[in-house]
Amino acid sequence: MRDAEILVGYDGSTDASVAVDWALEEARHSGQPVRLAYVFEWLTVAGWVGPGVAPGVWPDETARRQVEELVRKAAADATATHPGLTVTGQVYDGPPALVLQERSAEAGMLVLGSRGHGGFGGLLAGSTAVSVAAHAHCPVVVVRDGADRAPVDASTGPVAVGADGSQPSLVALGFAAERAAQRQVPLRILHAWTPGPGGAAGVPDERAAVEQALEPWRRTFPELDMTVDLVPASPAAMLIEVSRDARLVVVGSRGRGGLAGMLLGSVSQQLIQHANCPVAVVRER
The missing domain is CATH 3.40.50.620 (HUPs)
Known part of the structure; x- marks a missing residue:
């Protein structure tokens, strides 16, 4: 639309x-x-x-x-x-x-x-x-009014998106890629993960899954600068911190850990309340 x-x-x-x-x-x-x-x-x-x-x-x-x-x-x-x-x-x-x-x-x-x-x-x-x-x-x-945000160059700050492999996050990824491409700014994809017994040994698998989801958008926007960050932190805390330097943070309405039937996940709710830059909550129509 x-x-x-x-x-x-x-x-x-x-x-x-x-x-x-x-x-x-x-x-x-x-x-x-x-x-x-x-x-x-x-x-x-x-x-x-x-x-x-x-x-x-x-x-x-x-x-x-x-x-x-x-x-x-x-x-x-x-x-x-x-x-x-x-x-x-x-x-x-x-x-x-x-x-x-x-x-x-x-x-x-x-x-x-x-x-x-x-x-x-x-x-x-x-x-x-x-x-x-x-x-x-x-x-x-x-x-949000931005009174509590750190200084950032609004013309170059990246578009950040939370990606966890869920269908809502994939929809959010597409929305974020389009905004970043329109503005000719970098797209930063963030994936929070919890290290298992093997510690960092699971990082390659986690990164491969995110890269696979990105592939269609790399083809659609070949000039778009995309980076993937895997962060061993809670999704909400990670995205709120990133919002200090971003021009927009994008999330799906629910994540992979959401309960069936919930319309909005806790990460989206926390970002609405605490992010330091505009937040886009993207739902499937």
């Missing part, structure tokens, strides 16, 4: 603006249209909560017009700074997580900021973020 739009959760907050910036950069490389989605959530008793507007009785037409103007201006500003892109905005009604999950069925990618206010209050604080990433029908990119 390369022609499908990039959907961005937008509520006027600083973190949402960071997500918009990331989505615009992605669209610059991919050529996809971008849609800013404000989800207008309201409370039946106290009224709705929105940025810069006092709570009112629903339906509050003045408040809705303000929200529509907020989204219109954000889309217009994005178009002005990125004249080659198609950027639109739309206001939806309902619970933010549920609405975004539903809209993701028609999107090529869903991009979210780390926190929000108003209609997105608490959207990415804990379980709601996990719910969006677990149930969305397309890849979900969570863009």
Whole structure:
């Protein structure tokens, strides 16, 4: 779905603006249209909560017009700074997580900021973020504000991907390879492993399995610089550490150790909360 739009959760907050910036950069490389989605959530008793507007009785037409103007201006500003892109905005009604999950069925990618206010209050604080990433029908990119990350050259930082041989990780590998190739930056493939009784004797077998999974992408992107790192550490700790120097970390929704029926693995959840760069959680459609 390369022609499908990039959907961005937008509520006027600083973190949402960071997500918009990331989505615009992605669209610059991919050529996809971008849609800013404000989800207008309201409370039946106290009224709705929105940025810069006092709570009112629903339906509050003045408040809705303000929200529509907020989204219109954000889309217009994005178009002005990125004249080659198609950027639109739309206001939806309902619970933010549920609405975004539903809209993701028609999107090529869903991009979210780390926190929000108003209609997105608490959207990415804990379980709601996990719910969006677990149930969305397309890849979900969570863009954190980066306040706690180490300095990195955003133009050359690698795309990093966790690979454990599971089907979700193979899908994530393809997503990561495409992003790295588009940006002409290195692709770093990381495989966490636990040494057995033979210690490092199992390294060749582990590396051979990862290299085999990489072979189709080496043929597809022969100019792409790919490196494989085998690290004797927990997957989450390894990827969080790597995120300090990466421009994007990509993981599958579940790993090889996931329990049957789980929609999102613990590694994905920990990265959403603690990574120092944007995180892409990729599910099979």
